[in-house]
Amino acid sequence: MKIAVAIKQVPLRDSPLRLNAAGTWIDEDTLSFEINEPDAYALEEALQLREKHGGEVIVISVGPARVSQTIREALAKGADRGIHIESSSIDTFGIANLLATALRPESPDLILTGLQSDDLGYGQTGVVLAQLLGLPSSTIIMQVEIQPGKVRVKRELEDGWFQHIEMPLPAVLTIQSGLNKLRYATLMGIKKAKTKEIKVISLDGAAEVAPPSAVIEKLYAPEKNKQAQIFEGDPRTAAAKLVEKLRFEARVL
């Protein structure tokens, strides 16, 4: 079966983030980037399904030139080829449109992506992509079982509940972190990745997508909550102060 995995490149976890001068986005100049964590689980699931059922895994990503590095890393983990749509758009609907256009001629049997991104956190790209391709979808998936012509999934609900859903293939699934164990790229994998194909689709700004229906007007640090009493200084002094407060002020110990 042919599996496409839509991945996103996001700032390295725990990077110190600063706003740009206009206060509309983060300053990306000094940042390092990596694969969005839930997308890494989607990729792993795709690789495991290929091992079980045979076929091909294609990774696809929308983003600026730097994204090719993340695609290359996915190839090193075992994906067969990559598609890089060069665009700086951050609009969900626009990005889903770009993915749909590139994936339509590929007609994959299954499309996986992470349930949400660590940057925007909209958690919609996969679902919108399914709508644009006219495919059924299911979200926050913890288990994928391929059956003839269909897929049975375990979907996470709130408060520790789950549900099994069946739908015909092709389908789009958004994958929850933690459903499998991530593999590392092997030396051989890294070597092989150098010869694997990454198809680059360049879009020259103009008329690449419909105008977004929502724009980020301003990005800013949330107002600080003044209620927290923060203890600083050396750990022992801070610890002593905290215990004293918990005993005599909060009276909870």
Next chain:
Amino acid sequence: MSVLAIVEQRMASEVLAAAQQFGSDVKAYSIDLPYTADAYTSAVEELIRKVNPTLVVFGHTYQTRDYAPRLAARFGRTLIGDVIAARFEKKDPPVFVRQMFQGKFNADVRLVGDGPHFVSIQAGAWRADGSPQVEKFSPASVTSRQVAEPPFREAARAVDLTAADIIVSVGRGIKEKENIPVVEALAQALGAELAASRPICDAGWLPMDRQVGSSGQTVSPKVYIAVGISGAIQHLVGMKGAKTIVAINKDPDAPIFEVAHYGIVGDLFEVVPALVEELKKTK
């Protein structure tokens, strides 16, 4: 501004409260169908074409996340998901505020063009009040490619965190499974239950039934000590009802400090052992 509130059992009165803040002309409906993504997408699409609202409001539940983006896409829109506030200016619709970068920043999001627009509100962001009329909507016809089985729970939870008076909870800051005893020692010194944020349970460092957050347990102990937990919203919804919240984190800008009553900014590998020592000393 005309507002259509789509109400499910979860977050019902919060959604109604938000809808009433957003506009004076509010119609509220629940969908009279068993849930599947396809069924709800077409049902609410039919309802929107009938009611013709400027704004459609949902609770940001797992169900909404499953179908509302698809629905919005049918109208060429992006769902503005998980909003925490709305700011009103001279013209409708308001500017919506949502968190980005895992809560490190807020974003003011402005809607462009005519309605219908789509927003879902974060759990706990609006105070539930009153219970206006909610009508039931039954669509003319329904087809669904998804076939859903009844919801189920995994084997009964071995740990009931909701009964604990004191909880010590650990997050990514612990770095490795081998470091778990550092926080175990603190839990022991306090007679506390040990809990964790999702990534720790995903990695198998602690069992799933010790997970606090939207997909784990919701707790409200007397004391909740968050160690190396940055405070993503999925975690906060599971613990912000605690009476006293203590945060220990090396990042002074971590969102966990926003809900904490007491905090220590520092290296948990120095702070936690110091705390254990202090607790033993003064017992």
